[in-house]
Amino acid sequence: xxxxxxxxxxxxxxxxxxxxxxxxxxxxxxxxxxxxxxxxxxxxxxxxxxxxxxxxxxxxxxxxxxxxxxxxxxxxxxxxxxxxxxxxxxxxxxxxxxxxxxxxxxxxxxxxxxxxxxxxxxxxxxxxxxxxxxxxxxxxxxxxxxxxxxxxxxxxxxxxxxxxxxxxxxxxxxxxxxxxxxxxxxxxxxxxxxxxxxxxxxxxxxxxxxxxxxxxxxxxxxxxxxxxxxxxxxxxxxxxxxxxxxxxxxxxxxxxxxxxxxxxxxxxxxxxxxxxxxxxxxxxxxxxxxxxxxxxxxxxxxxxxxxxxxxxxxxxxxxxxxxxxxxxxxxxxxxxxxxxxxxxxxxxxxxxxxxxxxxxxxxxxxxxxxxxxxxxxxxxxxxxxxxxxxxxxxxxxxxxxxxxxxxxxxxxxxxxxxxxxxxxxxxxxxxxxxxxxxxxxxxxxxxxxxxxxxxxxxxxxxxxxxxxxxxxxxxxxxxxxxxxxxxxxxxxxxx
Amino acid sequence: xxxxxxxxxxxxxxxxxxxxxxxxxxxxxxxxxxxxxxxxxxxxxxxxxxxxxxxxxxxxxxxxxxxxxxxxxxxxxxxxxxxxxxxxxxxxxxxxxxxxxxxxxxxxxxxxxxxxxxxxxxxxxxxxxxxxxxxxxxxxxxxxxxxxxxxxxxxxxxxxxxxxxxxxxxxxxxxxxxxxxxxxxxxxxxxxxxxxxxxxxxxxxxxxxxxxxxxxxxxxxxxxxxxxxxxxxxxxxxxxxxxxxxxxxxxxxxxxxxxxxxxxxxxxxxxxxxxxxxxxxxxxxxxxxxxxxxxxxxxxxxxxxxxxxxxxxxxxxxxxxxxxxxxxxxxxxxxxxxxxxxxxxxxxxxxxxxxxxxxxxxxxxxxxxxxxxxxxxxxxxxxxxxxxxxxxxxxxxxxxxxxxxxxxxxxxxxxxxxxxxxxxxxxxxxxx
Numbered sequence: 001x002x003x004x005x006x007x008x009x010x011x012x013x014x015x016x017x018x019x020x021x022x023x024x025x026x027x028x029x030x031x032x033x034x035x036x037x038x039x040x041x042x043x044x045x046x047x048x049x050x051x052x053x054x055x056x057x058x059x060x061x062x063x064x065x066x067x068x069x070x071x072x073x074x075x076x077x078x079x080x081x082x083x084x085x086x087x088x089x090x091x092x093x094x095x096x097x098x099x100x101x102x103x104x105x106x107x108x109x110x111x112x113x114x115x116x117x118x119x120x121x122x123x124x125x126x127x128x129x130x131x132x133x134x135x136x137x138x139x140x141x142x143x144x145x146x147x148x149x150x151x152x153x154x155x156x157x158x159x160x161x162x163x164x165x166x167x168x169x170x171x172x173x174x175x176x177x178x179x180x181x182x183x184x185x186x187x188x189x190x191x192x193x194x195x196x197x198x199x200x201x202x203x204x205x206x207x208x209x210x211x212x213x214x215x216x217x218x219x220x221x222x223x224x225x226x227x228x229x230x231x232x233x234x235x236x237x238x239x240x241x242x243x244x245x246x247x248x249x250x251x252x253x254x255x256x257x258x259x260x261x262x263x264x265x266x267x268x269x270x271x272x273x274x275x276x277x278x279x280x281x282x283x284x285x286x287x288x289x290x291x292x293x294x295x296x297x298x299x300x301x302x303x304x305x306x307x308x309x310x311x312x313x314x315x316x317x318x319x320x321x322x323x324x325x326x327x328x329x330x331x332x333x334x335x336x337x338x339x340x341x342x343x344x345x346x347x348x349x350x351x352x353x354x355x356x357x358x359x360x361x362x363x364x365x366x367x368x369x370x371x372x373x374x375x376x377x378x379x380x381x382x383x384x385x386x387x388x389x390x391x392x393x394x395x396x397x398x399x400x401x402x403x404x405x406x407x408x409x410x411x412x413x414x415x416x417x418x419x420x421x422x423x424x425x426x427x428x429x430x431x432x433x434x435x436x437x438x439x440x441x442x443x444x445x446x447x448x449x450x451x452x453x454x455x456x457x458x459x460x461x462x463x464x465x466x467x468x469x470x471x472x473x474x475x476x477x478x479x480x481x482x483x484x485x486x487x488x489x490x491x492x493x494x495x
Numbered sequence: 496x497x498x499x500x501x502x503x504x505x506x507x508x509x510x511x512x513x514x515x516x517x518x519x520x521x522x523x524x525x526x527x528x529x530x531x532x533x534x535x536x537x538x539x540x541x542x543x544x545x546x547x548x549x550x551x552x553x554x555x556x557x558x559x560x561x562x563x564x565x566x567x568x569x570x571x572x573x574x575x576x577x578x579x580x581x582x583x584x585x586x587x588x589x590x591x592x593x594x595x596x597x598x599x600x601x602x603x604x605x606x607x608x609x610x611x612x613x614x615x616x617x618x619x620x621x622x623x624x625x626x627x628x629x630x631x632x633x634x635x636x637x638x639x640x641x642x643x644x645x646x647x648x649x650x651x652x653x654x655x656x657x658x659x660x661x662x663x664x665x666x667x668x669x670x671x672x673x674x675x676x677x678x679x680x681x682x683x684x685x686x687x688x689x690x691x692x693x694x695x696x697x698x699x700x701x702x703x704x705x706x707x708x709x710x711x712x713x714x715x716x717x718x719x720x721x722x723x724x725x726x727x728x729x730x731x732x733x734x735x736x737x738x739x740x741x742x743x744x745x746x747x748x749x750x751x752x753x754x755x756x757x758x759x760x761x762x763x764x765x766x767x768x769x770x771x772x773x774x775x776x777x778x779x780x781x782x783x784x785x786x787x788x789x790x791x792x793x794x795x796x797x798x799x800x801x802x803x804x805x806x807x808x809x810x811x812x813x814x815x816x817x818x819x820x821x822x823x824x825x826x827x828x829x830x831x832x833x834x835x836x837x838x839x840x841x842x843x844x845x846x847x848x849x850x851x852x853x854x855x856x857x858x859x860x861x862x863x864x865x866x867x868x869x870x871x872x873x874x875x876x877x878x879x880x881x882x883x884x885x886x887x888x889x890x891x892x893x894x895x896x897x898x899x900x901x902x903x904x905x906x907x908x909x910x911x912x913x914x915x916x917x918x919x920x921x922x923x924x925x926x927x
Contacts (some may be wrong), residue, residue, distance in 0.1 A: 113695065115854075200648060353637075355635070426640055428641075433641075449632070
């Protein structure tokens, strides 16, 4: 993975840059000590590490604005960072860049039940929002697995999802307003407490932009009333294909479950050995279907789901009888990653989305790849929305295995695109999938996205080296190549 | 002033059309069926790019919850295709028009409050930028965070960034049953407070509106028209047994006066979606000069050759004239709906009703009320002039003026797609 070559001219000016930052953020808010900088050298994608030139931890919007303005004036790159839980290297620092940590922005600013929204600073954790409104029976719907640690600012950057997202949407569907700072220090507000933001949907672009467009300093999200009940059914199938058919049949019957997750045999065994959830071990695919809503609805739908499962060849079915049992069903799924971590020294989690009908083909081709490269793979799958998480098992201490795992992962993501899916369903492109972007998008697609980047950040100072495989200069992207001589328009009816 | 209509039949031809416009420095007005031409500011363009020839559903797989169609595909066709499989576009768009027009105008109905708007359901797009480049954004699966979410940016951009040629939308199961709780005689504040109470319940309310007495009296639904006062509406949808159970529980909690069953409920919410008696929300206007049958082809028109069709631009926008009230749509924090209307009423004679639990206010106001209406939005939000004569829309801010830093950024976003300003210039904001 190649990152932009560090600018030695910028590194040579380090002292000057640090002084400029200290003039904005006093005291311990500017970090230069190598040992202290270690805390920021990577995010959740730990295979890539890089010490930042300097880290700055502002505590006010004014400071963020001054830091960005100063960096722009000095031509210094900036990498924004929340809790650092990104799994695609979105917060990987740059040797010639400022790491802008937003961890001090952790206040809940306003809880407004009358308008069913909460306004927070970006460093508040995802779960922190739900916890703040739980006593009134409300919650914030998108629930990435890292929700105890990941921040809402990071959720905006990555457009995070979770098991609830088929029914309740991703971050982008649950954000009402943002305050953000552009690279030139300008503070803008998008949306608010009202439902339609007005003007161009810049909030839609900023959400999921992986820190390339601006730095978010305030977020207003929708909160929902907790469903009255939730029950889950555990369904086992003799093949993944039958499991996939069952998922399709449930959706075709008009049922959108609150959560619908699938695990394959290796994942089931790893999870069961780890948390003893009571999973059947003699099935090839295990489906957890959770229905939430009023009790009458949940009871009605549980019966329908069970009936559908029987027609699709389920060889095991168990409905949760208590809240304890429902949580036990989920405990195995939610611990699938650490559970796999116990059966392999290392694992590499992939994240691609496929049209659900392609699941049997994708699983079969993954098995062939696995046999070829000699690395095992366990699968957990957001079955409702086609988001796959193959876990590639490897041993970093064996020479060549990390590289083989990465190559295997790339092949899986290319396969996702080949069958009509996308490179990432929820973890983002970051540095991890950056060089695969050309598999999903052609040159014109990528150039248009990069032009949009230029509208926000003409010098390309915000998080460069992420998302886009080739760095274009904005001037070069701005050229128009149309001349009268190239006119070609003979077939259009007109008068 | 529109003279020429270019009607491509393939996306490649659409690209050629934009390439020609770019080379000739001739702005284009982008139209589908023409049904949304009355929205936004009139476009000053010598040529129309009619995308209604790009029609047809490319892929529809109910089990994948996605549908891909060419942008000019009539919504009526898509609607009936989805209905056959028990599905729908969950954001409850108005009838008519094309898929491209629907996405470009970013419309939604009463279910906006629970299901989102067009932006939330637009998964992927292909189109021609103002650089005459064909490009795509997003994808064709329901969960995707690969690259910038360009489909969202297209929703509500009124064709000012890209001429959309193909769109992938998320589709969802249509509710099996629906019912509406009615409360009669509440004033605006009490009604919005009651809607808030309903929306705070765990019963998944999918519509929450309030019709003051004058508007309720004009309803085609007998129970509402005959109530003799204001009607406050709370909609529940879903599977039969679930709707029945929720109706029972919420009826008791809200002490509702009446319950409408499926058919009346459907009729009532269609009214709410379409402006509830305040007049047609979107004035249909024919294309300025419907493209003729294919005739002998010559060279493309050049600006100098452009003939004029004198009457073409006249009368579009719903036939409003004189002192007919204008229709406004306000998006505000829901709890502030009634106080916003009160503030406007202090100086203007307006008729208003509330949707989205108070977050959407539809109101009719006398001409030249924009400044008063917008100054009442102290709690945040924005106001859009939805129906007014073309001359008025040409001379005023139809959309809420943006603060300068946001306008500057919007201008740069526009330039990144359309640097020469040839796609629907001025449709959203003067000079954009």
